[in-house]
Amino acid sequence: VWIFFFIFYHSSIFFAYLSFPDTGDVRIDETRVRDAAKWDGLHAIVVDGADDLDPQDAIAQYHQLWQIEYCFRTNKHDLKIRPVYHWSPRRVRAHIAICYMAFCCLQHLRQRLRMLGHPMSPARIRRELDGLQISILHRKGTRERYAMPSPLTTDAKRILNCVGLDWNDAPFRMPPE
Numbered sequence: 001v002w003i004f005f006f007i008f009y010h011s012s013i014f015f016a017y018l019s020f021p022d023t024g025d026v027r028i029d030e031t032r033v034r035d036a037a038k039w040d041g042l043h044a045i046v047v048d049g050a051d052d053l054d055p056q057d058a059i060a061q062y063h064q065l066w067q068i069e070y071c072f073r074t075n076k077h078d079l080k081i082r083p084v085y086h087w088s089p090r091r092v093r094a095h096i097a098i099c100y101m102a103f104c105c106l107q108h109l110r111q112r113l114r115m116l117g118h119p120m121s122p123a124r125i126r127r128e129l130d131g132l133q134i135s136i137l138h139r140k141g142t143r144e145r146y147a148m149p150s151p152l153t154t155d156a157k158r159i160l161n162c163v164g165l166d167w168n169d170a171p172f173r174m175p176p177e
Contacts, residue, residue, distance in 0.1 A: 016032060016036075017029055017032050017033050017036070045058055045059065045062050071103070074103060074106070074122050075099060075100075075103055077123075078106075078122040078123050078126055079099055079102050079103055079106070079122075081095075081096070081099040084096075106122055106125065109125060109159070109162065109163065110122065110125065112162045112163070113125075113158065113159065113162050116158070116162060118155075118158050118162075120155065120159075124155065125159060128153060128155045128156040128159055129156065129159065131150065131153065131156060132149075132150060132152070132156060132167070133149075133150045134147050134148065134149045134150070135147070135148040135150075136148075136174070143176055143177065144173065144176075145173070145174040145176075145177075146171055146172070146173055146174065147171060147172050147173075147174050148171045149167065149168065149169045149170075149171070150169065151169045152167050152169060
């Protein structure tokens with residue numbers, strides 16, 4: 001009970017609707033609840049420092065906010081921009097720049113796939129490309145090397161075709177080192 005009261009009391013959302021009479025009781029202030037209920041169902045957008053901005057433009061910009069949030073979510077989760085294991089400012093900037101370039105390439109690839117009628121999420125693209133591998137076998141006694149590509153899934157084939165790459169899953173002899 002006390003933990004609930006503590007959370008309830010210290011939450012600024014609920015605190016606004018409580019009254020504390022001299023008796024030491026905590027009561028819900030019905031007048032404040034009714035006044036706040038007048039605004040139920042309405043959504044307000046607060047724009048700071050844009051006095052000359054048309055309200056329709058402010059609403060249009062707000063509706064594009066999901067794209068920015070999507071980009072941050074992609075960088076954070078799909079491209080794993082964090083954690084950053086660098087300490088010098090130069091290396092941190094380089095890490096962020098590489099992640100940004102990867103994000104640009106990913107967005108370009110997604111756009112090309114969408115134009116070809118094969119839309120894919122960043123997680124799906126990454127999962128498909130993570131499965132592409134080539135095992136290199138070294139023949140004992142010689143310097144010969146052979147490559148054994150992994151088989152392609154349909155989506156991986158679409159991704160590679162989208163950027164003009166061919167993938168032959170037949171083993172082949174590699175040129176000498």
